[in-house]
Amino acid sequence: MDLIVTKGITKIYNPNKIPVHALQGIDLTIKKGEFTAIVGPSGSGKTTLLNIIGGLDRQTEGTVWIEGTDLTNLSDNKLIDFRKNKIGFVFQSYNLIPVFTAAENVGFIMLLQKRSKNEIDTRVLNLLKSVGIVEQMNKRPNQMSGGQQQRVAVARALASKPKFVLADEPTANLDSKSTTDLLDIMENLNKKEDMTFIFSTHDQRVIDRAHRVITIEDGKVVSDVNSSIN
Amino acid sequence: MRQCAINENIMGMIIKIAWRNIWRNIMRSLVVIGAIIIGIWSIIFLVGMVNGMIESYINNAIKNEVSHIKIHHPDFINDKESKYFISDITAIKNEVDSITGVKAVSYKTITNAMISSSHAGRGIMAIGVVPKYETNVSGVSQKMIAGKYLTDTKKNQILISKRTAKKLKVKLRSKVVLTFQNLDNEITMGAFRVVGMFETGNNIYDESIVFVCQKDLNTLLDINGNGHEVAILIDDLSELDSIQAKISKMYPDLLVRNYKEVQPELALFQSQIKMAGIIYMVIFMLALVFGIINTMMMAVLERVRELGMLMSVGMNKMKIFMMIVVETILLAMVAAPVGLILGYMTTSYFNKNGINLFFYSEEGMKQFGFDNFIYPNVPTDTYWQLVVAVSLTALLGSLYPAWKAIRLRPVEAIRGSFETRDGLMVWLFKFLRNKIRSIWT
Ligand SMILES: Nc1ncnc2c1ncn2[C@@H]1O[C@H](COP(=O)(O)OP(=O)(O)O)[C@@H](O)[C@H]1O
Ligand SMILES: [Mg+2]
Numbered sequence: 001m002d003l004i005v006t007k008g009i010t011k012i013y014n015p016n017k018i019p020v021h022a023l024q025g026i027d028l029t030i031k032k033g034e035f036t037a038i039v040g041p042s043g044s045g046k047t048t049l050l051n052i053i054g055g056l057d058r059q060t061e062g063t064v065w066i067e068g069t070d071l072t073n074l075s076d077n078k079l080i081d082f083r084k085n086k087i088g089f090v091f092q093s094y095n096l097i098p099v100f101t102a103a104e105n106v107g108f109i110m111l112l113q114k115r116s117k118n119e120i121d122t123r124v125l126n127l128l129k130s131v132g133i134v135e136q137m138n139k140r141p142n143q144m145s146g147g148q149q150q151r152v153a154v155a156r157a158l159a160s161k162p163k164f165v166l167a168d169e170p171t172a173n174l175d176s177k178s179t180t181d182l183l184d185i186m187e188n189l190n191k192k193e194d195m196t197f198i199f200s201t202h203d204q205r206v207i208d209r210a211h212r213v214i215t216i217e218d219g220k221v222v223s224d225v226n227s228s229i230n
Numbered sequence: 231m232r233q234c235a236i237n238e239n240i241m242g243m244i245i246k247i248a249w250r251n252i253w254r255n256i257m258r259s260l261v262v263i264g265a266i267i268i269g270i271w272s273i274i275f276l277v278g279m280v281n282g283m284i285e286s287y288i289n290n291a292i293k294n295e296v297s298h299i300k301i302h303h304p305d306f307i308n309d310k311e312s313k314y315f316i317s318d319i320t321a322i323k324n325e326v327d328s329i330t331g332v333k334a335v336s337y338k339t340i341t342n343a344m345i346s347s348s349h350a351g352r353g354i355m356a357i358g359v360v361p362k363y364e365t366n367v368s369g370v371s372q373k374m375i376a377g378k379y380l381t382d383t384k385k386n387q388i389l390i391s392k393r394t395a396k397k398l399k400v401k402l403r404s405k406v407v408l409t410f411q412n413l414d415n416e417i418t419m420g421a422f423r424v425v426g427m428f429e430t431g432n433n434i435y436d437e438s439i440v441f442v443c444q445k446d447l448n449t450l451l452d453i454n455g456n457g458h459e460v461a462i463l464i465d466d467l468s469e470l471d472s473i474q475a476k477i478s479k480m481y482p483d484l485l486v487r488n489y490k491e492v493q494p495e496l497a498l499f500q501s502q503i504k505m506a507g508i509i510y511m512v513i514f515m516l517a518l519v520f521g522i523i524n525t526m527m528m529a530v531l532e533r534v535r536e537l538g539m540l541m542s543v544g545m546n547k548m549k550i551f552m553m554i555v556v557e558t559i560l561l562a563m564v565a566a567p568v569g570l571i572l573g574y575m576t577t578s579y580f581n582k583n584g585i586n587l588f589f590y591s592e593e594g595m596k597q598f599g600f601d602n603f604i605y606p607n608v609p610t611d612t613y614w615q616l617v618v619a620v621s622l623t624a625l626l627g628s629l630y631p632a633w634k635a636i637r638l639r640p641v642e643a644i645r646g647s648f649e650t651r652d653g654l655m656v657w658l659f660k661f662l663r664n665k666i667r668s669i670w671t
Contacts, residue, residue: 056542058643077546084544091644093544094535099250111240112544160544 001068002163003196004030004053009062011048011219016021023059024154024219030164035190038200044202045219047168053198054087054166055079067163068093084112088157090167090199095153096141102128102152103137107166109159127155131185147178151185158189164196171206233523244549245248248557252530252564262525263565269514270616276370277507278606279585287609291496293369294430296489297461299474301326304485306458310355311343312451313413319457322405323363325480326462331473333463337449338488340458343410343438345390347398354394355439356408358447358457370428370441376401377426386446388422391436392429400424408442408582412451420665459616491652507612515623522627526558537635538643547636554635558628559621566620570613577606606626 010161013060022045030036038046045101053057053064054072064071066086074082083089096105103124128134131151133144140148150170167186171179183206189195199206207213215223252259254261292298301322306314316322319337328333334386344351361380365371370389373381380387388406390398395540400406402424409419422442430436448454464473530537537550555600584603 051641054542073322080522080541080546083542089539089543091539094539094644097247097536097540099247099254104246109543112549114240119395185386 002026002029002065003032003034003067004198005064005065006053009052009054009059011045011057012060016058022219023052026062026216026219026221028214028224029098030196031198033162033190033194033220034196034198035187035209036196037197037207037213038198038206038211039202039210040200040216041085041202044216046202047090048218048219050166050198050200052167054089055083063093065120070185084109085160086163088160088162088165090150090153090157090165090170092169092172095156096149098141101138101140102133102144102148102155106155106159107150109156113160123159124155127158128152129179130189131155132181144176147174147181148179150174150182151221154185157194158193164198167197167199167201169202171201171203176205179203188222240549241552244553245556245560248553249560251533251553251557252561253343255529255532258525258528259561262521262561263523263568265518266562266620267572270566270620271520271573273507273510273514273616274573274608274612275576275606276510276568277503277612278573278581278608279587279604280503280506282581282604282606282607284503287499288370288496288556290431291493292489294373294432295368295435296492296496298366298464298467298470298484299462299477299488300492301460301462301477301481302485302487304483310340310342310458312453313409315339315453315456315458316460317456318456319460320455322460322481324475325624326460329476331464331469333465335460335462336360336363337444337457338366339444339451339453339456340426341447343408343440343453345394345398346407346409347400347404349399350397352394352397352437354437356410356447357439358444358556359441359446364441367463370430373428373430374426375429377424379426380441380442380443382443383426384425385443386422387443389423389428389441390424391439392427393433393437394440395424395427396462397437400425408440408450410450413453418450420446442522449572459612464654484496502632505617511615511619515619518620518623522561523630524557525561525629526554526631527537527634530554530556530635531637532636534643535553535646537638538640538645538663541638541640542644551632551636554632555628558624560630562620562624566617568615569625573608574613577608580604580606 006026006028009023009026010021013020013022026049036050040046044203046102048057052059053066055066055074058072065228066082069082071082091096095218096102097108100108107120107124110123111158115123123139125134128137131154133148133155136144136148141152144152153170154167155166157167165186171182174182185210186199188195199210201207210227212224212226214221215225250376252481268381275323301316303314304528305311316337323335326332336359337530338360341356341358343354343356345354346352346355361382365379374389377389380389388408389473390400390406395401398406404424407419407421407423409417412418428436444457445454462473462477468567474486474488540550541547582605584605586603
């Protein structure tokens with residue numbers, strides 16, 4: 001079964017005032033294990049699309065299926081649980097709870113899932129290892145660099161054992177070294193754990209690393225290039 | 231060696247976030263904490279002061295005038311005429327004295343009289359006491375400021391207050407004349423020598439009475455062996471009702487009343503002080519609730535992106551709501567003990583040492599029957615009421631900000647925009663704002 005399927009998604013903001021047609025019919029299929037970039041200029045509708053796929057916002061028309069589940073059928077409360085258990089999020093910034101340490105930030109999402117303490121402890125440690133933050137695990141976000149914070153965010157996104165990770169311009173605030181590091185980590189997790197990553201960007205260096213590049217303009221898919229070997 | 235910090239449940243985590251969030255903006259938190267501390271402290275102090283004043287008033291009244299239980303002829307209290315006397319009052323004194331729980335008993339003869347010196351005359355109440363009994367019941371013998379208390383040895387001694395002495399322009403050992411009607415409505419008079427002067431602290435009371443020996447007064451009134459009043463002090467106030475009931479049963483023809491019945495305003499005072507305490511608390515809570523709403527609203531606004539993130543990654547509304555409520559309650563829990571302890575320490579210090587609120591005036595509160603020195607005394611109830619009041623206030627004050635927080639829409643919040651679906655409060659606010667604007671312009 002395909003991981004994500006969208007059919008005829010449209011999104012109109014402010015339908016009653018000055019309507020903004022942010023998305024105008026998006027049909028996409030994303031399979032498990034993809035490392036996909038959503039690309040397009042600012043205002044093209046990347047964030048809107050990711051928000052709808054991630055169950056953060058509702059489309060005006062069309063349907064989104066995640067592993068066969070139609071998100072439209074889920075109530076707001078069900079959607080919160082759905083996000084908690086099925087989707088990992090990495091945002092451009094403000095990913096972490098400022099008063100929590102790196103380890104606490106990664107662990108708290110598993111507490112929300114009511115996982116056992118032992119499981120949480122081992123998984124937090126493993127995840128922080130895989131993103132190279134073990135040394136900083138007891139630091140708070142403001143004691144870490146932007147790149148380190150984004151790496152903790154990736155670890156947090158994976159902590160809940162999601163079906164896929166959505167990352168909306170995760171490198172927008174990073175220098176090129178940190179950008180490369182973060183992409184290395186994401187690609188590694190994609191390879192090793194077969195984790196699906198969907199990230200938006202308009203940075204060419206990031207685009208070059210993607211295995212599949214979906215380009216949207218004015219809320220429409222204008223190209224979809226799959227360069228992955230398999 | 232490395233320890234993971236995750237070893238708690240979800241509620242523990244919420245408490246942890248809430249607690250640490252308090253200290254993110256220390257100044258703002260300290261303002262609220264300070265307000266709660268000052269509020270609690272001032273209420274404890276205020277309640278303590280008022281209570282101390284009332285207690286001193288009541289104790290003074292009991293000591294000098296009222297005693298705990300009094301026995302009269304039923305008609306005497308309406309019409310203080312000499313003919314409404316109690317027969318064989320000595321026997322009653324002895325019987326009451328033998329009741330367990332009774333500390334001291336005295337009896338007296340009371341009559342309206344005119345006291346006159348060569349300068350002036352005044353209407354007063356002449357009280358005939360048996361000195362050796364009276365000193366056990368009444369505190370007046372300890373309030374002597376000149377001369378001595380009455381003794382059995384010499385005839386026709388009189389005690390007057392300093393104020394009466396001034397009005398009559400008499401000194402110690404001066405002679406005064408008491409004039410009154412005896413049982414046959416004949417005018418009788420007797421010359422008395424001033425042997426002492428007293429000052430109880432209650433000016434109104436001081437100016438209205440004089441003390442003489444009962445046997446002198448009885449001789450003049452011609453009611454030997456009888457009297458008008460039996461005054462009883464008991465050991466333990468909690469036995470007041472039972473002892474009163476016992477005495478009432480023994481003397482069904484006489485009127486037996488406790489101090490609250492003798493002076494109903496004493497009981498009224500006691501209930502009023504409780505009311506006043508509750509009113510202060512309500513005012514304090516009202517002021518505090520707005521302070522808390524304001525502070526927590528600022529906290530929520532400051533953390534819109536963070537709240538948006540938490541909602542996005544799957545923290546449900548219930549938990550977000552709890553987070554804000556718990557933070558507010560923790561804020562109160564930091565402040566309340568400090569306020570309670572400060573209040574307790576201040577009032578206990580002054581309870582030992584007294585506090586002179588009326589140092590600027592010699593007369594001060596004395597004219598109203600209060601002591602100038604007040605010994606604040608806080609009922610234990612006040613502390614519990616405050617704990618409940620502050621917790622309730624914190625809870626109340628957190629509800630609106632918490633509600634605002636859960637109305638955030640994650641997509642907008644994460645962009646940092648504070649747009650919630652307009653709720654009732656927003657609608658009300660806008661409505662009022664437009665109304666005010668239209669009145670203004
Ligand atoms: N909440 C909103 N209200 C109105 N218009 C919006 C809102 N969010 C986005 N838009 C508009 O929708 C279009 C797509 O925005 P967005 O999805 O954020 O694009 P991108 O992420 O590619 O920059 C833009 O024209 C933007 O101005
Ligand atoms: Mg965007």
